Amino acid sequence: MPNKPESKYDPKLKVWSGGERSNYFAPHLSIGEIIFREMERHPKLIAQISATEKTVLTREEVRFNAMRVATYMRGLGLKQCDIVGLIARNTTHLVAVAYACFFNGMPFHSLNISYEQDTIEKLLSITRPSLIFCDGDEYERVLAATEHIKLDTTIITMRNHPSGSLRIQDILTTPIEDNFRPARLEQGPDQTLAILCSSGTTGVPKAVTITNSQQVLLTFFRLTSDDVQYTHSTLDWISGLITIISAGVFSTTSIIADNVFDPALLCRLIKEYKITFIFQCPSHMAMLANCPEFETSDLSSIRFYIYGGSNCSLKVQNRIRSRLSHDCLHFAYALTELNSVGCTNLHFDEKPNSVGRPIKGISLKIINEQGEALGPNETGQVCFLNGQNWSGYYGNPEETLIIRDSEKWLHTGDLGYMDEDGFLYIIARQKDMLKYHNIMYYPNEIETVISQMQNVAEVCVFGVWDAVNGDEAAASVVKRHGTNLVAQDVLDFVKEHIDAQYKQLNAGVIIVDDLKRSANGKTNRRATKAHFLEITNRRAFGGQSM
Template sequence: MDRRMPHKPQITFDDKLKVWSGGERSNYFAPHLSIGEIIFREMERHPKLIAQISATEKTVLTREEVRLNAMRVASYMRRLGLKQTDIVGLIARNTTHLVAVAYACFFNGMPFHSLNISYDQETIEKLFSITRPRLIFCDGDEYERVVAATETLKLDATIITMRNHPLSSLRIQDILTTPIEENFQPSHLEQGPDQTLAILCSSGTTGVPKAVTVTNSQQILWSCSAMPIDVVQYCHSTLDWFSGLSMCINCGVFSTTSIIADNKFDPGFVCHIIEEYKVTFLVQSPAQMAMLVGCPEFESVDLSSIWRCVYGGTACSVEVQHRMRSRLQQADCLVFSYNLTEMNSLGCLNHHFDEKPNSVGRPVRGIKVKIINEKDDALGPSEMGEVCFHTGQHWSGYYGNPEETRTMIDSQRWLHTGDLGYMDPDGFLYLVDRKKDMLKYQSIVYYPNEVERVICQMPNVAEVCVFGVWDAVNGDEAAASVVKKPGTQLSAQDVVSFVREHIDATYKELNAGAIIVEELARSPNGKTLRMATKEHFLKVTRGSKFN
């Protein structure tokens, strides 16, 4: 295998503006080409290569088969009279023909709005009321919820099921019989690279998810350098995750082989996938990685094929990262990625885990970073403030929500992440916590992440979430909900005592106590819901500090 390393950013720092830059972005393809046009041409170049293998449905598709299927779906959309101003709805797992639906949208220059399969009917209604799709692809598992939502919204939408088809539904297999339009070619984008490629959902950690537009820009290309065609990639994320969208595009553009699965995330099954298909490029969320390193199969599975393991999207304990690193053989194989869906691209990559294990990395090409204080003044190295990004590309904002868009991006097109962090003298970004999660004990500021890092050092801890519980005298007292590793013993008092012994300030101790839980509250995209976890803590403790 060609084990070329991805681009490692060469960072520059403007001492006057106090801005770090990953350098100029270079296009691999002519800049006027859309993502759909690139995928269409690249799939035509390598028709016999394996594009996708489903580990659950046991299907294998060549690039020619995927391309033809996508052209059939795109031709069906054109027969319905759908235009680039229309939106396609998606609520689906990674089944065999989902890639054809995604590529069909790309070929037609028509964005899809992808929702998570776990959304209830009310959330589906709220999100689809924003985009009002005319065509919806969903799994039969969610069919009734989708039908009910469209009826409530009075949407004149055609619904097509992808698996577990109800008797009354139109099936994806029916659509794949559509004749391909004569002389089929991808549509020319009416708005060029600024046109919306897809609409994903925000994590929903602070309420109903927002509809986040993703721009049709080559900045989205996943690895920041061309990947060899013998890469075998696996990512469990569905198309409502930025990582899922990126990997779907990655496969089409760089002719890699994508392993997919439509089951619920199962770390033991992931071990099986890696071993059977010799996965070389693994992408996962920190929560998935925590489950992977904690499963019984992890210590014996053969991971020697992996030459790149990328993870990110939220905080990840250093202990989990070290456990993963201990089983991987390639140098610089563990890569932390940092981005927001709103960025439409990667922001930072850390290719130096062994030297900088706590960092989320350096800005990639085309990305600029600055750290600002509460007065919006830019700060220098090692000074903590809010992390802001400039992507150098157009972003259309939150679909149908200009007010929220203005709170996210300022007049100079800087995205305000809400994350607190600092850049070290070497240009590596370190995150401290979310700005809104800042706690104050007797007027002394501290952050949950500081306490979480201590608790994660306990050998029997799998995951932890720390939050503040209000006390009339002290203010925010730290409390913790802790998930223990399977088959181990751990009490709440063990956690409280460990923090007291290993933390350097009494105001950071677990003064509001701790509880042991089976799992943490999470958003559909896998991010820990701090407020929901706190609500469960308060319900369980009922005023008792140590449980």
């Protein structure tokens, strides 16, 4: 079992803390130096297995490959101030590229493969990478983006290589530099390790810097060389970054796949490779719990099942828990800007709706609209302090000042409260607030009710503007596999369980195959609403009822 965080409360400052964090390794060591040293210590252990490409690499092979890529970068004259771009799936040699950047003290900027062309151009124009690694599937789009923003850079493909492209296999022929050692960081642990992207659920993603700090390590989960890890997250997710770092630091085996997420395949992988550690987003959890294979899958090997990124209904959580051999499903509440997990809930039975207590090294407070700290059971905006340097949003000091105040507290934009036992509860995103006849309410209040329906797999509620009433609630609902569900069932259920007229689904319901999502897998409320309006307007035009 992991170390259970304890919550300490300062009644004078009205601040909760997970206590002091101690470094697992010598504090002067960079993430790259730690991984290099640990891979030297265990060269023959299996580092990675690709379930889709059918490749197996030892830790020695990964380390040599990373040194070859790092040597190639050094040969180009790249320095620690340069940035490497990534737009790639979890393919065999992506780990070598990531570790090469760590070894050289150079941050990579990772973009999601599903980004639209203008988003790719805007993000690349911010960081202007000196070298870009991408899948051949995205080569033409990346090339067009670099030409449009006049970025002179070298593009290397990772899979499905177009004719004439520079391939990762070509780079792996580079002779390793004599007496190769990882670079010492010019700025020490304050230096930027990587640049990820914000979720983009409210607009164009921002380039979020990640600090080269040991706080990114999930030390409280006590991973060992016996553990087998899996996440479908690519390196533009904080979960993907944490997983690839944990694999290098704690000598675990990583199972990877470069396909579109397939819950049935995951069931098979867990059984075949005896996966012990899973880091997953709630949308994939819902897909897993909703697939036919889940009912008979062997999940007995799992000892850590971590999820985060957005809300997950209690029904899905309980379905997952019912198939696990012991209590190991834990929520990890974080924001990319925090550079680590903020809270984790290891007390599901006692506090099933909580996102947990702050971990070591993290302080937390709840503030009102005036910025004043609130006490237990008072609702306000959740703020975190991690005590480490953060370089902010790359190239965007204005947005950095909005999310981080002068005392270095990060303002999450989430509304929540701390209970008397020091457990955090998230109520809603501040920006999701709706008003009906000037009465304030939040869509997740209605989502929580709908999620209780037996035949509902996922739901997204949003407001549709009405000139008289204001924000009328509407819902897009995904039904469970093999069940029957119609819009009227949802309308009736909400009416039966919610008395308030302003919380009724006054703008209607549609049943959909899936919700619209951001590139990072989170439900995109804005895009789901747009899809709802498109469907309902088409039906209205065609004379059909909802």
